[in-house]
Amino acid sequence: MSVLVYVENWDGKFKKLSFELVSFASETAKMMNSSVIVLSIGKVEDSELKKLGDYGAGRVLALENELLATLDSQAYSNAIAEIVLKTGSKVVILSNNNTGKALAPRLSVRLKAGVGSGVSKLPLSTDPFVVYKRTYSGNAFARVEIRSPVKILTLAQNTFHLTETPGNAVIEKIELPEEITGSTKVLDTKKQSGKILLTDADIVVSGGRGMKSPDNWGPLLELADALGGATACSRPVSDEGWRPHEEHTGQTGKIIAPNLYLAVGISGATQHLAGVSSSKYIVAINTDKDAPIFEAAQYGIVGDAMKVLPKLVDALKKR
Ligand SMILES: Cc1cc2nc3c(=O)[nH]c(=O)nc-3n(C[C@H](O)[C@H](O)[C@H](O)COP(=O)(O)OP(=O)(O)OC[C@H]3O[C@@H](n4cnc5c(N)ncnc54)[C@H](O)[C@@H]3O)c2cc1C
Numbered sequence: 001m002s003v004l005v006y007v008e009n010w011d012g013k014f015k016k017l018s019f020e021l022v023s024f025a026s027e028t029a030k031m032m033n034s035s036v037i038v039l040s041i042g043k044v045e046d047s048e049l050k051k052l053g054d055y056g057a058g059r060v061l062a063l064e065n066e067l068l069a070t071l072d073s074q075a076y077s078n079a080i081a082e083i084v085l086k087t088g089s090k091v092v093i094l095s096n097n098n099t100g101k102a103l104a105p106r107l108s109v110r111l112k113a114g115v116g117s118g119v120s121k122l123p124l125s126t127d128p129f130v131v132y133k134r135t136y137s138g139n140a141f142a143r144v145e146i147r148s149p150v151k152i153l154t155l156a157q158n159t160f161h162l163t164e165t166p167g168n169a170v171i172e173k174i175e176l177p178e179e180i181t182g183s184t185k186v187l188d189t190k191k192q193s194g195k196i197l198l199t200d201a202d203i204v205v206s207g208g209r210g211m212k213s214p215d216n217w218g219p220l221l222e223l224a225d226a227l228g229g230a231t232a233c234s235r236p237v238s239d240e241g242w243r244p245h246e247e248h249t250g251q252t253g254k255i256i257a258p259n260l261y262l263a264v265g266i267s268g269a270t271q272h273l274a275g276v277s278s279s280k281y282i283v284a285i286n287t288d289k290d291a292p293i294f295e296a297a298q299y300g301i302v303g304d305a306m307k308v309l310p311k312l313v314d315a316l317k318k319r
Contacts, residue, residue, distance in 0.1 A: 003029040004037045004089035006080055007052065008099060011191070012044050016162075016200045017095045019055050023163040024122070024155050025093045026056025032126045037061060037087055038169070039080065041068050046171055053169030055162065060169045061087075065176040070186040071099060077106035082177035084111060084150065096154035096255070097199070104154050113150035120159040137251045137274035157199060158257030158278050196230040198247065203229030204258045206249065206276070207237060210265020210286065210305060214242035219309035220264060226316040232256070232276075234266050250275035265305045268293025285309070 005025040007018035025036045038057040040049060042064060049060050061083065067075055080103065084092055092107060094100035096118045108115045116131035120141075124130040128145050134156060135142045198204065205224040207217060224231045231247055238248035249256055251271040257278035264285045266272060273296055276282065284297040285308050294300045301308055 001032065001034045002037045002087055002089045003032065003034055003091040003093065004039060004084055004087060005057075005093040006039045006041070006100075006103070008095065009040065009042055009044050009048070010197060012042070013048060014040075014044070014051065015197065017097065017157050018052070019162050020158070020160050021093055021095060021155055022052050022055040022057050024160045025091075026165065027122050027163065028091060028093070028126075028153075029056075031123065032091070034090075035059070037089060039063065039083055041076065041079070049171050050169060053167040054164050056165050056167060057169040058167070060171045061174045062171060063174050063176060067176060067180060070189055071102075072184055072186065073099075073102040073106060074183055075180055077103050077110060078180045079176060081107055081110040082180070083174070086177070090150055092150065092152045094152070094154050096156045100154040104152050107152055111150045111152070112148060113152045114146035114148040115152045115154070116144050116146055117154045118156045119153050120156045123153075137270050138277060139270060139274075157255045196228075198230045198232055198249075198254055199256055201230035201256070201258050203227045203260045203262075204232050204249075204256060204276075204279075205229050205262045205264065206232035206234070206247075206266060207243070207264045207305075208234040208266030208272075209236050210267075211237070211242075212265075212306075214240075216306060217243070219306075219313055222313045223262070223309055223316070226313055227260075229258075229260070229262075234269075234272050263293050263297070264309065266293055267291050268296055 003025045005021050008015050029036045035058045038052050038060045040062050052060050104115050119131045119133045121132045130145045207220050232249045233243040233247045235248050237243050238245045251274040255275045259280045261276050261279035261282045282297040283299045284293040285301045285305050289302045
């Protein structure tokens, strides 16, 4: 009857979302009088695995295998499904990011399990099992009852608080279940290095089509650097190839909730806001005083980004 949560790491360090997932799983397990099993895939040191115990993990299953060295959603979902069956877990929790969105439907088929995607709160009840989730790009909420014996939940990022509960997780190294294969083989990967992970960043400086051209990004990057923040962009900007796809935030991109989100030359379309509206403070810079972004923002500057950004950078450098 356990709750199994799959956590993600970045070069051996758990992403912030992993601790959120374990906190959420731990509170869900309490509601079910059950326990939390955490599954970590990849090379992670014991000292890092132990940290999961601080958020309520009782057991941590650490799986390291060459076949799972890169994220192949078919191989991963085969492995996770086997582990769910072996542990007899009844609830499986993943992040509602690109990884979770790729794994949840595959797991759903393999485990004949209903999925509650993008849940943003603890289940409203566990018998019947009813979850509360965002829908229509966060413009509405839905209550969804999941009736299958195994339930899969993907947690909307940055919607659940971290709950530290001093504990001592038991770490078990496990082997890959037999006959786990994927149909693709990753030949090469290029990882970002030295950059702040967008989904973990406290400060994000983001540019939209109002930046006019990729050549104008210099001051925006300087501002992000001066603030120690990460950079992001709207979808048309990544579609145009002005900025890399992994910076795109919104309904079809990353969902983030930094303390400060600076939206520069971004109109504030609902699809964009779906990814950033949980930010603590939104500051907008836009030439159009009626742009919808100002309705979402706590602070706004009506002005030309090309003039405002260098002034902000200068002011920060002087401080
Ligand atoms: C199914 C679907 C999913 C989508 N998913 C996403 C998503 O995940 N993320 C996303 O971002 N979009 C998404 N979109 C697109 C979305 O609807 C908007 O088209 C997009 O967000 C607009 O991007 P933008 O604000 O950069 O550009 P625009 O809408 O063109 O806005 C540019 C803004 O810059 C301002 N501006 C112009 N010049 C300057 C200047 N010199 N200085 C300052 N401001 C200036 C303008 O006043 C304007 O407000 C999606 C659309 C669909 C249909």
